[in-house]
Amino acid sequence: xxxxxxxxxxxxxxxxxxxxxxxxxxxxxxxxxxxxxxxxxxxxxxxxxxxxxxxxxxxxxxxxxxxxxxxxxxxxxxxxxxxxxxxxxxxxxxxxxxxxxxxxxxxxxxxxxxxxxxxxxxxxxxxxxxxxxxxxxxxxxxxxxxxxxxxxxxxxxxxxxxxxxxxxxxxxxxxxxxxxxxxxxxxxxxxxxxxxxxxxxxxxxxx
Ligand SMILES: C[S@@+](CC[C@H](N)C(=O)[O-])C[C@H]1O[C@@H](n2cnc3c(N)ncnc32)[C@H](O)[C@@H]1O
Numbered sequence: 169x170x171x172x173x174x175x176x177x178x179x180x181x182x183x184x185x186x187x188x189x190x191x192x193x194x195x196x197x198x199x200x201x202x203x204x205x206x207x208x209x210x211x212x213x214x215x216x217x218x219x220x221x222x223x224x225x226x227x228x229x230x231x232x233x234x235x236x237x238x239x240x241x242x243x244x245x246x247x248x249x250x251x252x253x254x255x256x257x258x259x260x261x262x263x264x265x266x267x268x269x270x271x272x273x274x275x276x277x278x279x280x281x282x283x284x285x286x287x288x289x290x291x292x293x294x295x296x297x298x299x300x301x302x303x304x305x306x307x308x309x310x311x312x313x314x315x316x317x318x319x320x321x322x323x324x325x326x327x328x329x330x331x332x333x334x335x336x337x338x339x340x341x342x343x344x345x346x347x348x349x350x351x352x353x354x355x356x357x358x359x360x361x362x363x364x365x366x367x368x369x370x371x372x373x374x375x
Pocket of ligand 1: 187209210211212213230231232233236252253254255269270271272275280
């Protein structure tokens with residue numbers, strides 16, 4: 169009997185279409201910064217990896233949810249996806265030139281976010297880049313509409329996810345997070361309609 173992966177299918181059909189343009193921009197950034205080996209941490213349905221694959225960028229997806237991993241593998245059999253915890257991955261230190269973390273910080277408890285950052289630091293090669301996509305507090309009239317929409321969608325994501333997201337925004341959203349982790353921003357794109365930012369960042373050598 170064919171096993172229909174309801175959770176991943178719903179995510180792919182309901183949410184992914186609205187995230188497509190942001191993910192396209194992430195792939196453009198990865199190309200621009202000459203990313204040779206990209207790891208998408210918390211890769212979900214694998215859509216970001218598929219977009220990178222189309223640009224012939226070598227990509228690996230990692231997610232802890234087996235349903236997401238098997239869905240991603242089904243959709244893109246040529247791209248490797250592993251099922252692992254982003255806070256303690258089985259990957260080699262210094263082996264990745266670019267790490268993408270897309271909508272995968274706000275939903276986590278603070279301790280896991282910190283573990284993911286430590287793991288990211290361990291995995292990145294010298295001069296490695298990190299591309300983060302996540303929510304910001306509203307900064308303009310249009311972004312306040314985006315914020316309201318995000319609030320409604322997040323409310324449907326379950327209590328733990330929702331309240332972690334509220335705490336993430338209270339601590340300053342993506343901008344606050346970058347500051348907390350001493351990340352230097354190289355380039356950013358702000359999306360008012362989703363109250364979100366895409367940031368290309370790095371750790372300076374002495375940090
Ligand atoms: C909101 S989704 C974002 C998915 C994707 N990055 C995107 O942009 O659509 C968060 C993802 O984090 C994954 N996740 C949650 N905890 C994790 C962990 N400890 N390690 C790896 N993945 C995790 C979930 O399974 C889910 O696919």
